[in-house]
Amino acid sequence: MPEKKKIPKSAVSRLSLYLREVTRLEKGGKGKISSTELGDYTDLTDAQVRKDLSYFGQFGTSGAGYDIPSLKEAIRKILGKDKIWPIVLVGAGNIGSALLRYPGFKNQGFVIKEAFDADRKKVGKRCGDVVVKDIKNISDIKKNGSIRIAIIAVPENSAQDVANTLVKVGIRSILNFAPVVLRVNSGVTVSNIDLSTELENFSFILSSQEAP
Amino acid sequence: MPEKKKIPKSAVSRLSLYLREVTRLEKGGKGKISSTELGDYTDLTDAQVRKDLSYFGQFGTSGAGYDIPSLKEAIRKILGKDKIWPIVLVGAGNIGSALLRYPGFKNQGFVIKEAFDADRKKVGKRCGDVVVKDIKNISDIKKNGSIRIAIIAVPENSAQDVANTLVKVGIRSILNFAPVVLRVNSGVTVSNIDLSTELENFSFILSSQEAP
DNA sequence: TGGAATCTGTGATTTTTTTCACAAATACGG
């Protein structure tokens, strides 16, 4: 009976942070790092760092800490960053075109291969490395290898429709900028970027501080 | 001795969701709602909805549920949305200008009143409702009422400097798009929008599903 | 080579958050 340890979802997100820091430190020529130091860089405790890494294996050496290049490679592998991930973006408006023009993703192995929009004025335009296509041709992505990650950057009233379409053509993970709760089959992962919620956390905190 | 109940941070974020839904439902003319139904709309359990609301008071009626208009007003007040929140944005590049052009914030009481950039080519340009100013004049915001919320949309290598400056001129809450861990005094709240981390969660999940 | 210093990995503990489950309140049909 294979023992399954349960990994907190937040541990995976912190792994991203660790990867970012060790990547930076490796470029700076640093060779090894302790959990305490990595915790300092990420604003976490040393115990949290060690515990997070321990969910995935043993990467350190007692008395010496972690070898930066091998820790980096290990985390890259865990996060699937030893592969290139093609992405489709739907909605080439304000946010969508900012994402298309951002070179940072490509360097990280996340390549926006296709972009779709419903507006004739947008269709045919080049943005970043891609030419925006008509949403009607969305099933083109089936041809283009196997894209499983999508970004939704359309207005809230079309987001659910777009999500349904995307799931139909094989998408398994959706990064959603529209302020709506998307309904998808279990098996499809949705992550919401909700800037209003973030700002409302601020206004809540600031209001509470003011009151008492 | 005033009893202080401890409110989970995530409960505040969910409050945002509830507010969004009841606002939408009120527009649709709906008058009351049960915790079960609100949970359906937000993909949460009825118990979670009731518990969250109970941190802040008693808003419902046994047997009847919640009156939508009054629940909406109650949540608005809790989140500080009965006021207008002026915001300063730093970095009018891809992301920054997408935010400036987005009309959604204003409707929500979050008004970007000032935008700053270090690039002469950006300075002086109108974007959305504001004219981009030189970052050197950042202390202008002290004159402009009391802005306490900032959005950082500059490259990672300038983000910490910008944060330091912002805190100096009175900012207490920072929404940060740069992929760096910002160091700020306790008392200043930072929220990070880290799209790479979100995508890495996807690549982690997709990789794990593939392997076994 | 030895002994003090460092640092990991992890079981145990504590804290935090979610879920359960039910008494009490209210609604409503007849």
Next chain:
DNA sequence: CCGTATTTGTGAAAAAAATCACAGATTCCA
């Protein structure tokens, strides 16, 4: 106005996550 059906609010229980704390491994230097 009564009895049944709903639905809330909340302690208690369970689950999840973070923190503690330490045995044991390794390093380093005298």
